[in-house]
Amino acid sequence: xxxxxxxxxxxxxxxxxLFELAMxxxxxxxxxxxxxxxxxxxDGVRPNASSQRRRRLKKYVERAEEVGDEPMAIWAHNCRxxxxxxxxxxxxxxxxxxxxxxxxxxxLFGRR
Numbered sequence: 388x389x390x391x392x393x394x395x396x397x398x399x400x401x402x403x404x405l406f407e408l409a410m411x412x413x414x415x416x417x418x419x420x421x422x423x424x425x426x427x428x429x430d431g432v433r434p435n436a437s438s439q440r441r442r443r444l445k446k447y448v449e450r451a452e453e454v455g456d457e458p459m460a461i462w463a464h465n466c467r468x469x470x471x472x473x474x475x476x477x478x479x480x481x482x483x484x485x486x487x488x489x490x491x492x493x494x495l496f497g498r499r
Contacts, residue, residue: 398427398430399439399440402424402443405420405423406420406424406447408420409459409462410456421458421459421462421487422484422487424447424462425465425480425482425484425486426482427447428444428462428465428469428481429469429476429481429482432444432466432476434473444466444470445470447463447466448463449463451463461486461490461492465493468493468495469481469493471495475493
């Protein structure tokens, strides 16, 4: 597996599958899927992100808020923080997996 495999698959084509795996408490690859959803979210708040990507991300966030367990509720919360304050993006946290390895709710001022 190439080192950037996560970056290659965290796009619109596989997002529905990755989201379902991230929501599945029994999935052995759940943490990897959650990591990919953090990458997907970070990409979805970029200024040049497509409106389709933004809409899809919002739907995933709403679904995670409605029926997700704690890890996915944290993901949804962090996505909302980033949607409202994109300047709080930190590569290490969103792209390199920091928020999956050390789950926590971000505050509106960044790290918490």
